[in-house]
Amino acid sequence: MALATEPKASEAVAVVSRQRVSVFRKIFRRPITILAAAFILVVALAAIFAPWIAPYTLNNPDLNAMLAPPGIHHLMGTDDVGIDLFTEVLYGGRISLSVGVISALVAVIIGGTIGSLAGYFGGWVDEILMRVTDVGLSVPSLFIILGLSAVLGATPVTIVEIISLTSWMYPARLIRSRILNLRNADYVDAARMVGCRSGRIIFRHILPNAISPLIVNCTLLVGQAIVLESVMSFLGAGIQPPHISWGFLLNQAQSYVSNAPWLAIFPGLMIFLVVLCINVVGDAVRDSLDARNDK
Secondary structure (H helix, E strand, O other), X not given: OHHHHHHHHHHHHHHHHHHHHHHHHHHOOOHHHHHHHHHHHHHHXXXXXXXXXXXXXXXXXXXHHOOOOOOOOOOOOEOOOOOEHHHHHHHHHXXXXXXXXXXXXXXXHHXXXXXXXXXXXXXHHHHHHXXXXXXXXXXXXXXXXXXXXXXXXXXXXXXXXXXXXXXXXXXXXXXXXXXXXXXXXXXXXXXXXXXXXXXHHXXXXXXXXXXXXXXXXXXXXXXXXXXXXXXXXXXXXXOOOOOOOHHXXXXXXXXXXXXXXXXXXXXXXXXXHHHHHHHHHHHHHHHHHOHHHOO
């Protein structure tokens, strides 16, 4: 009996492995997606290893090189106190990317949980949770973000909390609509018949089959969170010293746009390219998980 079941188990593992390889190939079948993913990876590694890559220390101003233009010694120039801008961009990427990734993950977890409960139980649970979601969607998020930032402070942790609390509504609606279509599936009814609890049915049986929209939405939320953090910092309500981010660098460049434009060009270019590449990868993930695109 054991000999009969072992080949079946190995065949199932092989099928799952082939499916994963197939999805991976679909995601990276276009050169533009490979290029975008490679750029994101390079920027992420550069931010992680910034202390070893940066040509200068972060808090080492050179008063003899204030507002120096890009050149051999300073690839991106220097700021108003002589700190190397390339070094600041590397360290700023740590905060910007961390805020983007963590905020997106927390928002998807919150939204996925709320949407799953609303879609599975329906009735008054769905009504209450969706009305709360509608209220969150109807209020301009930027006002909420600026208000919460003024009350809670502007540390990286609070910025993540604020962005997460204003970004979970769309994931909640996405997963709710998917679960409404799956909650009466045959395998869900079978799980109920054998006595599985609601929590196990939702997170063990339904959610794994409804998670693809969340994966796509999570990739897009990363770019959205990076932009939101940059907007907050640009308006003076985001990251504050001793922490720096790309948005903070843009805020500091406002007074020098005319005589030192590189202070705004390079941080702004990093935000633009990273968000663009994240959206390209997100579109590729969406296409690979969409059954209608199978050929």
